[in-house]
Amino acid sequence: xxxxxxxxxxxxxxxxxxxxxxxxxxxxxxRVGECFGLLGPNGAGKTTTIEILEGLSAPTAGEVEVxxxxxxxxxxxxxxxxxVTLQDTRFTDKLTVEETLRLFGSFxxxxxxxxQALAEVExxxxxxxxxxxxxxxxxxxxAVACAxxxxxxxxxxxxxxxxxxxxxxxxxxxxxxxxxxxxxxxxLTTHYMDEAEKLCERVAIVDHGRVIALGSPAELIRSLGxxxxxxxxxxxxxGAGGAETExxxxxxxxxxxxxxxxxxxxxxxxxxxxxALLAHAEATGSALARLATRQxxxxxxxxxxxxxxxxxx
Amino acid sequence: xxxRHPFFxxxxxxxxxxxxxxxxxxxxxGFPLMLAIGLGFAFRGEQAVIVxxxxxxxxxxxxxxxxxxxxxxxxxxVLDAEHAARALRLGKVALVVVPGDAAEASPEFRxxxxxxxxxxxxxxxxxxxxxxxxxxxxxxxxxxxxxxxxSRYIDFLIPGLLGMNIMSGGMWGIGYAIVxxxxxxxxxxxxxxxxxxxxxxxxxxxxxxVLVLVEMVLLLLFGWLxxxxxxxxxxxxxxxxCVLGACAFASLGLLTATRTAKTEVVGGLINLVMLPMFVVSxxxxxxxxxxxxxxxxxxxxxxxxLNDALRAAVLExxxxxxxxxxxxxxxxxxxxxxVLALRLFRWS
Numbered sequence: 001x002x003x004x005x006x007x008x009x010x011x012x013x014x015x016x017x018x019x020x021x022x023x024x025x026x027x028x029x030x031r032v033g034e035c036f037g038l039l040g041p042n043g044a045g046k047t048t049t050i051e052i053l054e055g056l057s058a059p060t061a062g063e064v065e066v067x068x069x070x071x072x073x074x075x076x077x078x079x080x081x082x083x084v085t086l087q088d089t090r091f092t093d094k095l096t097v098e099e100t101l102r103l104f105g106s107f108x109x110x111x112x113x114x115x116q117a118l119a120e121v122e123x124x125x126x127x128x129x130x131x132x133x134x135x136x137x138x139x140x141x142x143a144v145a146c147a148x149x150x151x152x153x154x155x156x157x158x159x160x161x162x163x164x165x166x167x168x169x170x171x172x173x174x175x176x177x178x179x180x181x182x183x184x185x186x187x188l189t190t191h192y193m194d195e196a197e198k199l200c201e202r203v204a205i206v207d208h209g210r211v212i213a214l215g216s217p218a219e220l221i222r223s224l225g226x227x228x229x230x231x232x233x234x235x236x237x238x239g240a241g242g243a244e245t246e247x248x249x250x251x252x253x254x255x256x257x258x259x260x261x262x263x264x265x266x267x268x269x270x271x272x273x274x275x276a277l278l279a280h281a282e283a284t285g286s287a288l289a290r291l292a293t294r295q296x297x298x299x300x301x302x303x304x305x306x307x308x309x310x311x312x313x
Numbered sequence: 314x315x316x317r318h319p320f321f322x323x324x325x326x327x328x329x330x331x332x333x334x335x336x337x338x339x340x341x342x343g344f345p346l347m348l349a350i351g352l353g354f355a356f357r358g359e360q361a362v363i364v365x366x367x368x369x370x371x372x373x374x375x376x377x378x379x380x381x382x383x384x385x386x387x388x389x390x391v392l393d394a395e396h397a398a399r400a401l402r403l404g405k406v407a408l409v410v411v412p413g414d415a416a417e418a419s420p421e422f423r424x425x426x427x428x429x430x431x432x433x434x435x436x437x438x439x440x441x442x443x444x445x446x447x448x449x450x451x452x453x454x455x456x457x458x459x460x461x462x463x464s465r466y467i468d469f470l471i472p473g474l475l476g477m478n479i480m481s482g483g484m485w486g487i488g489y490a491i492v493x494x495x496x497x498x499x500x501x502x503x504x505x506x507x508x509x510x511x512x513x514x515x516x517x518x519x520x521x522x523v524l525v526l527v528e529m530v531l532l533l534l535f536g537w538l539x540x541x542x543x544x545x546x547x548x549x550x551x552x553x554x555c556v557l558g559a560c561a562f563a564s565l566g567l568l569t570a571t572r573t574a575k576t577e578v579v580g581g582l583i584n585l586v587m588l589p590m591f592v593v594s595x596x597x598x599x600x601x602x603x604x605x606x607x608x609x610x611x612x613x614x615x616x617x618x619l620n621d622a623l624r625a626a627v628l629e630x631x632x633x634x635x636x637x638x639x640x641x642x643x644x645x646x647x648x649x650x651x652v653l654a655l656r657l658f659r660w661s
Contacts, residue, residue, distance in 0.1 A: 054505055056661060079507040086505070090497035094333040095326055106322040107508040130333075150506070 003065070004154050004185040005030035005053060010062035012048050012209075022048040024209035025062075035176070035186040037200035039193065039298060041310050045209035046189035047087060050158050053187070054084050067154060080109055083152030085143040087159045093132035097123060097142055100131060101149055108150035117145040121175050137168025144175060155179060157188040161195060173198060191310055193298035205302055212305050220301045225254035226268040229296050232277065233262025235287040251276040255304065262289075266296060266304070319508055323516035327490075331520070341482060341524060345474045346535055349467070352597070353540060356466040363388055364434045367397040367406040377412040377420065380445035381438060401425075407434035471536040472623035473596040478528050479555060480590065480616050483562025484569065484583045486524070487517055491570040492579040495661070504660035518563050525559040526552060533627075545630030553633055554626060557640060558619040561647035565615070568650040571657035590616040595624075618642035 012023040023045040030036040038046045055071040105111040121141040161169040197217040205213040248256040252272035267273040270293045381387035400406045407430045411421040424431035536542035569582045594616035622639040625631035
């Protein structure tokens with residue numbers, strides 16, 4: 001068995017007026033032992049998808065196989081073999097970290113010790129603290145620990161770092177990176193492109209309930225045709241109308257797009273494009289107000305595919 | 314090992330959660346005791362009845378007021394027409410006496426016949442005026458005041474408070490607590506584990522049973538130590554009633570918690586279920602006071618059945634086998650609510 005998760009033609013429609021088609025024919029193959037990311041803006045159908053995979057809701061149509069089993073036939077077995085963190089679970093305020101973990105551990109036939117789970121998420125020193133006294137990052141690590149106490153083969157993390165401060169996010173990333181060791185499969189959803197790039201071996205970009213791109217972060221970025229992005233803007237009210245098509249013809253430019261506050265060019269070699277851009281500015285009599293180059297990211301992939309940014313899609 | 318069993322862990326978690334919430338403990342244990350103390354004090358039996366009467370000012374007012382002396386329990390004040398009417402309206406006096414005059418020898422009584430204390434005042438004042446006018450009593454009954462345990466208001470009250478507490482404990486302790494867990498997505502999180510649903514429900518019920526038995530012991534002990542009320546029925550029988558009542562109201566609580574994820578909604582639902590029973594099911598006064606045609610409904614309510622059964626056991630020593638119909642009513646509410654709740658229940 002090489003597939004940890006396999007779904008075909010997954011559809012979920014919520015009844016209503018009008019009905020909400022949250023997932024529309026999603027296909028997914030997650031390999032055993034990889035960390036796989038579902039990346040997409042809010043409302044793309046990520047949470048709906050992951051909750052179907054976790055057995056918490058039934059699909060309207062489509063096939064789902066988890067660890068080679070189906071929820072219909074093997075629900076009890078599957079619940080023993082997976083671990084789950086939901087988006088924003090609030091554990092009982094006045095239980096301690098240790099008590100909460102012991103409670104969750106008691107549900108599993110082959111549980112690991114509370115100690116191990118605490119160590120894995122680096123929450124050992126908070127073991128006697130009430131949940132209500134934990135910070136946001138500590139609570140999220142407790143949620144991960146609760147998902148780990150059953151020694152799962154497959155771990156689902158739904159938006160694990162949403163709402164956390166930068167330091168807590170990095171701490172959680174460290175935890176997640178360690179989880180991948182030991183052949184465990186991790187499926188996480190996120191709307192942060194940097195999170196997907198740093199943690200996931202493969203990423204499916206999801207939009208409007210479908211997978212619109214699939215591959216490793218490097219592959220996806222390579223599909224843009226260039227690894228770099230040149231961002232700039234002109235002084236004054238310049239750059240209207242045909243500017244985009246003109247810019248696309250500059251040397252080394254693979255794609256050009258207008259942004260809210262200027263332009264972004266996807267380029268293979270910045271040292272070829274930038275002189276051409278400066279010459280273009282001089283020839284048209286406009287001055288550059290801002291010029292920056294950076295590595296292309298999954299954000300650029302998403303923008304290229306949908307014309308929208310992840311954060312405001 | 315026992316302490317690794319999921320039922321035990323769920324049960325312990327629930328007890329810890331309650332024990333660490335002082336406010337919750339007060340509502341469970343302190344509040345009914347405070348009610349018992351407060352109401353027992355307000356309605357203590359040895360207090361003499363005082364009849365407040367206004368005598369309308371006029372030539373014979375003083376003479377009339379003198380016929381209503383304080384040692385017979387009257388508190389008569391002479392007021393002018395305006396003040397007398399106002400005192401009657403505000404309930405400061407139960408009756409206004411307009412003394413007779415030259416034209417009309419008999420006095421006039423002004424009162425609201427719907428007020429029991431006004432009707433009582435009318436009879437007592439009439440009696441006193443008759444005597445003052447020279448009536449000779451032919452019958453003088455001997456008074457033998459009853460202050461024996463078993464027939465005072467506090468005796469009526471304590472089983473009622475126990476019943477009320479069993480109801481509100483079941484509704485809030487199960488209904489509200491479960492919706493709270495749903496609103497925090499904790500129910501959904503538990504549904505994603507291999508936790509057996511029966512362990513979850515059993516842990517909630519076991520918590521209720523423990524609390525109910527503690528409440529029972531506290532209230533009965535309080536009645537015994539402070540008011541000398543010794544239960545006539547067996548403690549085991551009373552405990553059995555409490556357990557049955559707790560199960561019935563736990564099921565009803567579960568039923569209110571089947572769908573909603575909003576604690577405000579379940580709070581409203583719980584009040585909707587409980588308020589009518591607070592009024593009609595005989596917590597503070599007997600449910601027999603309601604008209605005959607509503608009695609079948611009143612008696613079919615679970616709290617009426619529980620209160621009547623508790624009173625029969627505590628005050629009259631009735632055994633469980635003598636209370637078949639009441640037990641049936643409770644069991645029916647419990648079973649029907651539980652089956653419905655299991656069918657409707659949502660984890661997310």
